[in-house]
Amino acid sequence: MKLDYLYWFYQSALSKKFCKDVIKLGKKKQSKTAGTISINTEEEKISKKQSKDLKKYRHSNIVWLDEPWIYDEITNYVGDANKKANWNFEVDRCEQAQFTIYNKSQYYHWHMDQLPKPYVNPTNLNTHGKTRKLSVTVSLSDPDDYKGGNLEFCTQGQVNCTKTVVSRCKEIKPQGSIVVFPSFLNHRVTPVTKGTRYSLVLWYLGKPWK
Secondary structure: OOOOOOOEEEOOOOOHHHHHHHHHHHHHOOOEEOOOOOOOOOOOOOOHHHHHHHOOOEEOEEEEEOOHHHHHHHHHHHHHHHHHOOOOOOOOEEOOEEEEEEOOOOEEEEEOOOOOOOOOOOOOOOOOOOEEEEEEEEEOOOHHHEEEOOEEEEOOOOOOOOHHHEEEOHHHOOOOOEEEEEOOOOEEEOOEEEEOEEEEEEEEEEOOOO
């Protein structure tokens, strides 16, 4: 699929108060090493060996949030980006928001958010039969509070990207900035070299691609 835009952004769209409130809420909840997502449940428990293997390409801490006020602040931006970027994907649901903590040396190597096949979860009609179409990243941290932790996209689609096909999303840096992008794009978060990076990630779902 040829895209006019890899991503659409809104710099400093959300207030500092909103960012601080999300950070405060996320830190109150139990933090855990990020695990893989299965197609049958929203979260899959992983063994110590799996956790060790996982850290080879993903090392962060996450908390799941589902407070309505979070979605109320973000959803309109997602719909606006979907239109203005000329993607016009059919989406009708959003998964739980993921509050992510990247401490020093933590990272997430090249990956896609879109799963190999739609969710299979008959007890949850919000996700059953749906696939991820739009991903959203919100910068919660003041950019002066950390170094590294850059969001980057691969412009040619492959997982093992070379420097010539990597696009760094500098627009995400200001606190409260929102970046929306198709979930099938390969992207990464480079290692944090100083401080802590807090972010919020959401995935908007729709019926499988035709």
